[in-house]
Amino acid sequence: MTAGAPALRTALRDAALSALVAFGLFVALIGLKLVPTDQGMTLQTRPWALAAIVVAVFVGRLALLGWRAWRPPGTAAPGRIAEGLTHAGRLVGPVFLLAALTLPLYGGRYMIDVGILVLTYVMLGWGLNIVVGLAGLLDLGYVAFYAVGAYSYALMAATFHLGFWTALPIAGLLAACWGVMLGFPVLRLRGDYLAIVTLAFGEIIRVVLINWTTLTGGPNGISDIPRPTLFGLRFVGSGDPDTFASFFHLEYSVTQRFVFLYYVILALALLTNWVSLRLRRLPLGRAWEALREDEIACRALGINVTITKLTAFAMGALFGGLAGAFFATRQGFVSPESFTFIESALVLSIVVLGGLGSQLGVALAALVMIGGSELFRDFDEYRMLIFGLALVIMMVLRPRGLIAGRTPSVALGKRREIAAELVAQGRG
Amino acid sequence: MAYALQQLINGISLGMIYGLIAVGYTMVYGIIGMINFAHGDIFMIGAFLSLIGLTVLGGVGIVSVPIALVVVLVVAAAITALYGWTVERVAYRPLRGSFRLAPLISAIGMSIVLQNFVQVSQGARDLNLQPMIRGGVSLMDEGGFVVQLSWMQVMISATTLVILAVFTWLVTRTRLGRAMRACEQDLKMASLLGIDTDRTISITFVIGAALATVAGMLFLLYYGSINFFIGFSAGIKAFTAAVLGGIGSLPGAVLGGLAIGLIESLWSGYASVPYKNVAAFSVLAIVLVFMPSGLLGRADIEKV
Numbered sequence: 001m002t003a004g005a006p007a008l009r010t011a012l013r014d015a016a017l018s019a020l021v022a023f024g025l026f027v028a029l030i031g032l033k034l035v036p037t038d039q040g041m042t043l044q045t046r047p048w049a050l051a052a053i054v055v056a057v058f059v060g061r062l063a064l065l066g067w068r069a070w071r072p073p074g075t076a077a078p079g080r081i082a083e084g085l086t087h088a089g090r091l092v093g094p095v096f097l098l099a100a101l102t103l104p105l106y107g108g109r110y111m112i113d114v115g116i117l118v119l120t121y122v123m124l125g126w127g128l129n130i131v132v133g134l135a136g137l138l139d140l141g142y143v144a145f146y147a148v149g150a151y152s153y154a155l156m157a158a159t160f161h162l163g164f165w166t167a168l169p170i171a172g173l174l175a176a177c178w179g180v181m182l183g184f185p186v187l188r189l190r191g192d193y194l195a196i197v198t199l200a201f202g203e204i205i206r207v208v209l210i211n212w213t214t215l216t217g218g219p220n221g222i223s224d225i226p227r228p229t230l231f232g233l234r235f236v237g238s239g240d241p242d243t244f245a246s247f248f249h250l251e252y253s254v255t256q257r258f259v260f261l262y263y264v265i266l267a268l269a270l271l272t273n274w275v276s277l278r279l280r281r282l283p284l285g286r287a288w289e290a291l292r293e294d295e296i297a298c299r300a301l302g303i304n305v306t307i308t309k310l311t312a313f314a315m316g317a318l319f320g321g322l323a324g325a326f327f328a329t330r331q332g333f334v335s336p337e338s339f340t341f342i343e344s345a346l347v348l349s350i351v352v353l354g355g356l357g358s359q360l361g362v363a364l365a366a367l368v369m370i371g372g373s374e375l376f377r378d379f380d381e382y383r384m385l386i387f388g389l390a391l392v393i394m395m396v397l398r399p400r401g402l403i404a405g406r407t408p409s410v411a412l413g414k415r416r417e418i419a420a421e422l423v424a425q426g427r428g
Numbered sequence: 429m430a431y432a433l434q435q436l437i438n439g440i441s442l443g444m445i446y447g448l449i450a451v452g453y454t455m456v457y458g459i460i461g462m463i464n465f466a467h468g469d470i471f472m473i474g475a476f477l478s479l480i481g482l483t484v485l486g487g488v489g490i491v492s493v494p495i496a497l498v499v500v501l502v503v504a505a506a507i508t509a510l511y512g513w514t515v516e517r518v519a520y521r522p523l524r525g526s527f528r529l530a531p532l533i534s535a536i537g538m539s540i541v542l543q544n545f546v547q548v549s550q551g552a553r554d555l556n557l558q559p560m561i562r563g564g565v566s567l568m569d570e571g572g573f574v575v576q577l578s579w580m581q582v583m584i585s586a587t588t589l590v591i592l593a594v595f596t597w598l599v600t601r602t603r604l605g606r607a608m609r610a611c612e613q614d615l616k617m618a619s620l621l622g623i624d625t626d627r628t629i630s631i632t633f634v635i636g637a638a639l640a641t642v643a644g645m646l647f648l649l650y651y652g653s654i655n656f657f658i659g660f661s662a663g664i665k666a667f668t669a670a671v672l673g674g675i676g677s678l679p680g681a682v683l684g685g686l687a688i689g690l691i692e693s694l695w696s697g698y699a700s701v702p703y704k705n706v707a708a709f710s711v712l713a714i715v716l717v718f719m720p721s722g723l724l725g726r727a728d729i730e731k732v
Contacts, residue, residue: 024510028480041483185717196671200709211702345536352533385544391537396522399530
C-alpha cells in the first residue's frame with residue numbers, strides 16, 4: 001500500500017492527541033487522590049495509574065483506527081448480528097421461552113436467582129414499553145409505580161395480613177390508579193417537559209417514602225414481608241403439614257422456594273407480554289401506536305388523546321406495580337433505596353436498547369444488561385462504571401436498539417417488516 | 429420579617445448556583461435539543477478539581493486567597509471544559525441526527541460513568557474544605573435574630589452576575605454567539621450558511637462545562653463538603669430550573685434557578701426541610717400544567 005505511511009502517521013498523530021486529551025482528563029482525578037486527614041486534605045500521587053491509562057488510551061485509539069481502516073466493507077458486525085436476530089425473531093422467541101421454562105432443570109440456585117432478577121427487569125421493560133415504545137410517551141419516573149406496587153403489597157401484607165395472591169392484583173390496581181393520577185397533570189406536556197415532570201414524580205415518591213416514617217418506616221423500610229404461597233402451601237422447612245415439602249412428601253430445600261418464585265415472575269412477565277401483544281391488536285393499542293406516529297393526525301381522526309394517553313400510563317403502571325409487589329415478596333423487605341432514579345434509567349435503557357416496541361428486543365436487552373452486570377459482580381467497585389460505559393457504547397453502535405425493525409400490528413395483505421427509520425419515536 | 433429576609437438571602441445564593449448550572453443545560457438543549465444528563469456530573473467534577481487544586485496550592489504554600497481561587501478556577505475550568513468536549517465527542521456526536529432517545533440514554537450512561545469514575549478514583553467519602561472566606565455583615569437585628577449576609581454569599585452573587593454578564597455579551601455580541609444562536613434556530617440552515625456546526629456545538633459544551641465548574645467551586649466554598657453524588661441532585665434541580673424558566677431561554681434558566689433556590693430555602697425555613705425537593709418539583713409540575721413551555725419559553729408550535 002502506497003498510502004500506508006501517511007495513513008500511519010495520521011493515525012499515530014490522532015492517537016497521540018487522544019493520549020494528550022486523556023492526560024488532561026485524568027491528570028488531576030487519577031494522578032492525584034484526595035485523602036482526608038485531621039488537618040484538612042492531603043494528596044497522594046498515583047503516577048503509574050495515570051501513565052497506564054494514558055498508554056491504554058493511546059493503544060486503544062490506535063487499535064480502533066486500525067480496525068476501522070482494515071475491516072471489510074459492508075455492515076458492521078454488530079449490525080449484521082442484530083439484522084439476523086430481527087429476521088430470526090420467530091425462531092429465537094420460542095427458543096428463549098423454552099430455555100426460560102426449563103431453566104430450573106439445568107440451572108443451579110445462583111442461575112435461578114439471576115433468572116428471577118432478569119425476568120423482573122424483562123417484566124418492567126415490557127411494562128414501560130407500553131408507555132414509551134407503543135404510546136411514545138417518555139417516562140423517566142417509571143420507578144414510582146414499581147415503588148407504589150412494592151410498598152402497597154408490603155403495607156397490605158404487614159397491616160391487613162393479606163396473602164400474596166390477594167394483595168398482588170390490588171397492588172397492581174393501586175399502581176394503575178397512580179399512573180392515571182400522575183398522568184392527568186402531564187397530559188398537555190410534550191417531549192422533554194414530560195420527561196422531567198415524570199422524573200420529578202419519581203423523586204417525589206422516593207422523598208415521601210423516606211420521610212413519611214409512620215407509614216413507610218422511613219429509610220429503614222418495611223421488613224418481614226410474607227413470602228408467597230402455593231395454594232396456601234408455604235415454602236419453609238418447619239415440617240408442618242401446610243408446607244410445600246411435607247404436602248408433596250419431599251425433602252425440604254431452599255431451592256424449592258427459588259424455583260417457585262422463578263415461575264411466578266416468569267408467569268407475570270409472560271402475562272405482561274401477552275396482554276401487550278393482545279392490546280396492540282385492539283383499537284386502543286392501535287390508537288397508542290397512532291399517537292406515537294402523529295398526535296395531530298390522531299386528533300384529526302377523532303381519537304380521544306386524553307383517554308389514550310391515560311390508559312397507556314395506567315397499563316404501564318399496572319405492570320410496574322405487579323413487578324413491584326413481586327420484588328417486595330422476593331426480597332421480604334422494601335426500602336426507598338431500591339427505588340432511585342437509576343432504576344428508572346435502567347428500565348428505560350433496556351426498552352431503548354431492545355428497540356422501542358419490540359417485545360423480543362426488550363427481553364434480550366434485559367438479559368444482556370442485567371445478566372451482563374451480574375458477570376461483573378466480583379468487581380463491585382467497577383461494576384457501575386462498566387455498566388455506564390456499556391450503555392454509551394451500545395447506544396453509539398446501535399442507536400435504534402438491538403431489534404430495530406417492526407412488524408406492523410395490523411396490515412392489509414402481507415405483513416412486512418417496517419424499517420426502523422420509518423417508525424416514529426413519538427414526541428409526547 | 430428578619431427571618432424571611434435571611435431565607436431570601438440564602439435562597440438567592442443557592443439559586444445563583446442552580447442558575448449557573450441551568451445555563452449549561454439550557455444552552456445544550458437549545459442547540460441540539462437533548463437533555464445533557466452528564467452536565468450535573470460535570471459540575472461535580474468541577475467541584476472535585478477545585479478541591480484538588482486548592483489542596484495543591486495549599487501544599488506549595490500559596491496563602492493569598494484571591495490568587496489561589498482565581499488560579500484554581502482557571503485550571504479547573506480548563507480541565508472540565510475538556511471533559512465537556514470529550515463527552516460530546518465520544519457520546520453525543522456519533523448520535524447526531526439519530527432519533528431522540530438514543531442521545532438521552534447515552535447521556536444517562538455518561539452520567540453513570542462520570543459519577544462512578546470519581547467514586548472509584550477519589551473514594552465515596554465526603555471530603556471537606558475549611559472555610560476560606562469568612563465573615564460578613566449584619567443587615568438587621570430584630571429581637572435578637574441577626575440577619576447575616578456573609579461575604580461568601582456576596583461572592584456567589586457577584587461571581588454569578590459577572591459571569592452571566594460576560595456570557596450574555598458573548599452570546600449577543602460576538603461572532604461565536606451569533607453562530608450559536610443560528611444553530612439554535614436551525615442547525616441545517618446554519619451549516620448551509622457556512623457555520624461550522626460541529627465546532628459551535630463543541631464550544632457550547634465547553635462553555636457549559638466551564639460555567640458548571642464555576643458553580644462547582646462556589647458550591648464547594650459555600651457548603652465546604654462534597655462527594656461524588658452531589659452532581660445528581662444539583663443536576664436534577666438545575667435541569668428543573670431550566671425547564672421551569674423555559675428550556676432554551678438563557679434568562680429563563682437564571683430565573684428558574686432563582687425560583688428553585690427560593691422555593692427550597694423558604695420551604696425549608698417555614699415548612700419542613702426533608703420535603704424541600706417535593707416543594708420544588710411540585711411547583712415545577714404546577715407551573716408546567718398552566719404554562720407548558722415554562723415561564724419564559726417559546727410556545728412549542730408544531731407545523732404540519
